[in-house]
Amino acid sequence: MGNELLEKYVLFRHRDVENIHQIDVYRANDGYKALEKALKEMQPDDVTNVVKASGLRGRGGAGFPAGVKWSFIPKNISPKYIVVNADESEPGTFKDREIMTFNPHQMIEGIILTAFAVGAAAAYVYGRGEFRTLFLGRLQAAVDEAYEKGYLGKNILGTNFSCDLYLHLGAGAYICGEETALLNSLEGLMGQPRSRPPFPAVEGLYAKPTVINNVETLTNVPPIVLNGSDWYRQYGTEKSPGTKIFSLSGRVNKPGNYELPLGVPIRYLIEECGGGIIDGKEVKGILPAGASSAIIGPDKLDTTMDYEAMAAAGTMLGSASFIILDETVDAVWAAEKNVKFFKHESCGKCSPCREGTFWLTGVYRKLREGRGSKEDVQLLETIIGQMEGNCFCLLGEFAVPGVRTSLNLFRSEYEALAVAEKETASQKSPVHTLF
Amino acid sequence: MGWTQAEQQELDAILKKYPADRKLSAVLPALYLAQREKNWLDDDDIEAVAAALDIPVTHVHSIIGFYTLFRKEPTGKYMVQVCTDLPCALRGAEGFYKRFCERMGLGPHGGTTEDGLFTVEEVVCLAACDKAPMCQINLEFFESLTDDKIDEIIASLREQALKG
Numbered sequence: 001m002g003n004e005l006l007e008k009y010v011l012f013r014h015r016d017v018e019n020i021h022q023i024d025v026y027r028a029n030d031g032y033k034a035l036e037k038a039l040k041e042m043q044p045d046d047v048t049n050v051v052k053a054s055g056l057r058g059r060g061g062a063g064f065p066a067g068v069k070w071s072f073i074p075k076n077i078s079p080k081y082i083v084v085n086a087d088e089s090e091p092g093t094f095k096d097r098e099i100m101t102f103n104p105h106q107m108i109e110g111i112i113l114t115a116f117a118v119g120a121a122a123a124y125v126y127g128r129g130e131f132r133t134l135f136l137g138r139l140q141a142a143v144d145e146a147y148e149k150g151y152l153g154k155n156i157l158g159t160n161f162s163c164d165l166y167l168h169l170g171a172g173a174y175i176c177g178e179e180t181a182l183l184n185s186l187e188g189l190m191g192q193p194r195s196r197p198p199f200p201a202v203e204g205l206y207a208k209p210t211v212i213n214n215v216e217t218l219t220n221v222p223p224i225v226l227n228g229s230d231w232y233r234q235y236g237t238e239k240s241p242g243t244k245i246f247s248l249s250g251r252v253n254k255p256g257n258y259e260l261p262l263g264v265p266i267r268y269l270i271e272e273c274g275g276g277i278i279d280g281k282e283v284k285g286i287l288p289a290g291a292s293s294a295i296i297g298p299d300k301l302d303t304t305m306d307y308e309a310m311a312a313a314g315t316m317l318g319s320a321s322f323i324i325l326d327e328t329v330d331a332v333w334a335a336e337k338n339v340k341f342f343k344h345e346s347c348g349k350c351s352p353c354r355e356g357t358f359w360l361t362g363v364y365r366k367l368r369e370g371r372g373s374k375e376d377v378q379l380l381e382t383i384i385g386q387m388e389g390n391c392f393c394l395l396g397e398f399a400v401p402g403v404r405t406s407l408n409l410f411r412s413e414y415e416a417l418a419v420a421e422k423e424t425a426s427q428k429s430p431v432h433t434l435f
Numbered sequence: 436m437g438w439t440q441a442e443q444q445e446l447d448a449i450l451k452k453y454p455a456d457r458k459l460s461a462v463l464p465a466l467y468l469a470q471r472e473k474n475w476l477d478d479d480d481i482e483a484v485a486a487a488l489d490i491p492v493t494h495v496h497s498i499i500g501f502y503t504l505f506r507k508e509p510t511g512k513y514m515v516q517v518c519t520d521l522p523c524a525l526r527g528a529e530g531f532y533k534r535f536c537e538r539m540g541l542g543p544h545g546g547t548t549e550d551g552l553f554t555v556e557e558v559v560c561l562a563a564c565d566k567a568p569m570c571q572i573n574l575e576f577f578e579s580l581t582d583d584k585i586d587e588i589i590a591s592l593r594e595q596a597l598k599g
Contacts, residue, residue, distance in 0.1 A: 089562065091564065130574060131562075172503030189459075251526075291560075337521040341520055
């Protein structure tokens with residue numbers, strides 16, 4: 001049951017209870033008790049307040065307090081919507097898929113509780129198109145079960161509260177994980193971000209008040225409502241309470257998802273959970289929040305994995321998707337891989353992202369093909385300088401930290417590749433030298 | 436194409452998920468439905484989607500162009516999509532992909548096999564980084580692959596296809 005640091009799992013309950021994806025098994029293990037408690041004993045605001053008091057922060061990456069987000073929803077406008085971000089697409093992230101496959105009812109119960117808290121009558125789960133089999137199969141089956149048992153639909157558990165839940169699939173676009181791009185996609189448009197304000201809490205889906213939360217965030221809600229905020233706060237740190245799923249990938253012996261209390265050192269994740277580095281090699285770099293991470297070096301292995309400590313270490317916890325590079329990895333190759341990803345996924349709306357990622361990939365290719373000079377290494381810095389703070393949405397900005405920290409930490413590898421002479425004036429057209 | 440009766444029923448069920456004045460929201464599910472039979476979309480399919488949702492054909496084209504899972508060219512019966520993004524590549528996915536393409540008789544950038552059964556391509560992250568090398572075949576996950584394992588999967592699909 002549980003693991004060394006957790007007597008019982010809070011989110012990954014399927015690892016403690018077999019077949020918890022079936023509604024009868026879920027119900028036999030406290031499933032939908034939080035919903036019964038809320039509908040029978042609590043007012044909607046009580047639900048928001050207990051989530052606020054728990055200190056639960058958004059698990060999709062931004063870490064914004066969930067209860068506070070819900071409290072921004074205006075009471076006097078209807079309809080209101082809940083939208084669940086299940087567009088898990090960043091290299092290094094694979095936690096929501098495990099929750100939805102093996103413990104779907106806990107997410108569904110969290111969605112219904114959130115709808116009750118803010119007064120929403122409809123909820124959409126937006127999943128990436130590649131989750132098609134899961135959405136049409138296991139997840140739709142769980143939604144159908146919840147309808148059959150009266151947890152969804154009209155007059156839930158005999159109360160005045162009604163709520164419908166719909167599954168919606170995207171079709172292959174990382175940008176749709178950005179919440180306003182997701183809303184556009186759900187409305188049938190190209191998935192490009194909207195300007196803010198207005199924020200989705202005021203004008204979201206169909207220009208109505210909308211709560212958008214990540215799958216993992218909502219999966220935390222039932223145990224918080226059932227057991228209270230003090231119970232939740234026994235896990236984690238003062239400012240980063242609760243447990244979190246850490247997705248470990250890259251050069252470790254046992255990659256996978258590990259649920260741990262927030263505030264555990266990175267070293268524990270890599271060595272105790274991940275069984276150390278393949279072939280006993282040394283850690284070279286850590287990307288704690290997927291491809292968009294600022295990379296940190298092995299000197300940061302004792303940093304604790306909570307929002308504050310990771311920020312103090314010069315990076316971020318984000319969605320806690322730890323990609324581990326070991327000493328055998330070519331740092332420039334790794335940075336180029338991620339830059340190519342961001343170029344491929346740029347939605348094209350703003351030029352700093354669209355052009356910036358285009359030029360970054362060109363310069364990386366030139367360097368790695370042995371055609372680059374020291375000026376090209378400098379050019380990488382110039383490009384990210386022009387992107388930073390200028391992209392329309394955060395996903396454009398995401399290309400920057402990886403390149404900047406790669407240049408800082410592994411400068412000598414870049415310079416070793418910068419073999420070419422500085423170009424003469426006649427060769428200087430960047431178009432010719434790059435491509 | 437025009438919708439078959441069964442497809443029309445599915446389409447009606449899809450439209451019920453969205454407010455009555457928000458049919459446009461159904462564009463992605465309608466495109467999936469139109470693409471299901473032959474794995475790609477021709478002009479008739481695209482027009483059928485536009486007509487079903489009362490939207491211009493050009494809008495449907497913009498959606499198809501924006502998202503990666505819709506195709507306007509014929510492809511193999513099975514789309515084999517291998518992830519070679521950083522976490523997968525750190526566990527050998529690039530070599531795995533290259534060798535796989537060679538054994539399929541394709542160049543390093545994939546393509547469609549001569550018998551028209553398989554279209555192989557390299558894709559970005561599929562949310563299975565801990566189980567690399569991995570791929571999706573017609574959007575089903577195949578994880579923790581080896582050369583032998585993927586060959587077996589391909590062989591059994593080929594057998595299935597030949598049986599009809």
